[in-house]
Amino acid sequence: MTGFRVVGRDAPLPLGWKSFAILLTALAFAFFVCSMLLLVQGKSPWTALVLLLQGGFGGRYPLEDTLLKAIPLFLCSAGVSIAFRMKVWNIGAEGQFALGGVGATAAVLLLPPDAPAWIMLPSMMLGAALSGGLWGFLPGLLKLRFGLNEIISTLMLNYIGIELMRYLVYGPWKAPSSMGFPMTAMFPASAIFPSLFGRTHAGLLLCVVTALALAAFLSRTRLGFELRAAGENPRNARYARIPYGFLLLFVLTLSGALAGLAGCVEVSSTFNRLQPNLCTGYGYTAIVVAWLSRLRISSIAFFSFFLAGLKVGVENLQIELQVPAAFGGILEGFILLCVLAGQFFHHYRLVRAGAQQEGETA
């Protein structure tokens, strides 16, 4: 620290041009370092960067792809962010997503195949929200009753949930018509989300409704306001008559239900059936999205789109440059690390060692 001193800010940096500049710098640094990794495999970082952004955002077809991936990602991220607001670390969106797929498929299998869409789709969503919600409720109960660390319990439930889904697809739910492949039968047309425009389906509406409902809940209701207070200090929250235990269960169940809905969207619109490769990491990317957006619903919409675009872009890299798909994980993880480090400057600033202690407020 020669020449510079770290000084705490009086108040955290508000959302604005300065925090935006910090974010952009962190993103640029992350992209720079990750593209250097491409040199290891003898690929041009610049070409790769262009292909990445073109693949995700350059044109109508890529943008549609990105939007389709942004829908489940938004639902998962919104759920995760509600839990994070209360400092409840729900890392289990991946498993809740899988259970959502299972719940939606259960509804399809239980209803007669000729059931109309207005019965089929709501039943699927209900099934998904219930099963995903249950997968969020369980770690909540374990934390409340036994003080179990929710990071570990939600993570373990990811593995258990995905194995449960695989068990069903490989066993009792395997369709006789699938020639031995582990998958259910194709869903009837009434179990598939209708198209809104182009390839974009009604899952987008689900996102809009979720966003509006959550925004209203967080800013207009007492419970929504109490979330953050409860997260800051559970003991004080109890003194302030904030129902901590109820909030904990509520938040984790809601979080799980939203991830479950994302699972419903995926089985219905992307796969049209339940199959073992349902889980492709939306639940983990959701953590990145939630943190980048500093848990704000509007920013979550933006960053879901951005990270969905990167996912599509990485697929493009895979096809055009034979870059392994794992490059996406590197990018996401490193972006999160850099943005997290950048948030240091929301609370602190650097001043020249010689400068006066009480300079102008930066």
Next chain:
Amino acid sequence: MSGDLFISLLAATILAGTPLLYATLGEMLTERSGVLNLGVEGMMLLGAFFAFFVEMKTGNHWLAVLAAGLGTGCIGLLHGVACLVFQGNQTVSGLALTIFGVGLSDYLGAPFVGTLTEGFQPFPLPVLGQIPLFGPVFFQHNALVYLSYLMPPLLWLFLNRTASGLTLCAAGEYPDAVSAAGASPNRMRWFGIFAGAFLVGLGGAYLSLCATHMWTYNLTAGKGWIAVALVIFAFWRPGHAVLGAWLFGGIMALQLRLQALGANIPSSLLMMLPYALTILALLWASARGRGRGAPAALGENIAPGA
């Protein structure tokens, strides 16, 4: 006959428990200094890759182990930069490190999937290996297993009987006191992160050099996360970590046996076993006392002095 089966199951328990033991001790060391590093899963995979890569290039097993330790230690330092320098949230930084580490090991290892390595071969220890029952269970394994037997007592001695070990624990309990005593809690935490990641790297090296002798995707399959849970299960005590690691080693060994025997249980349900047991183990630990033994300042950053 069933006695032989039992002994071989116990021996398999030790083999399966060893990578968990390294990773648990590593994470324990880091947490005792007050830093929660949830990047174990990612770091362990990278350790496995570094070891595999150096083994493939040089054929020198011990150089491979050293590379895994040092390389993973350096990856751990990323967590240090994010949390100790830039005051980032330790939970989020650790998760980011796992996402990054899983991605990086898959990325770097993609061209080598399926490549075989020689790795460490088992050899019975003289005298000890001849003891009935104990010999086959404990002393007819490979060098990394024998090395792992030394780790818990060494870590215990370091944490409880050396000045720097006690300072490191103080940095995890009450960092202000360390500052007041004229030492730097952050320096202890840097050491805790690096040395802890080094041990986690050894756990990874075990997977590619001793367990599979081959590079494939997802070698850890959640073992890093189980190690994080085992630290809680062991109440942050090196001695307890041995029991936890071998208990889970036993479950994994049993799971493999049942699968190999073609028991009438779907493989997916068997696969759930270690993860479900992790939750049960934490329930047991919680019944013995919530958060017992946890460092008081675990997960809390030390604000930079003005």
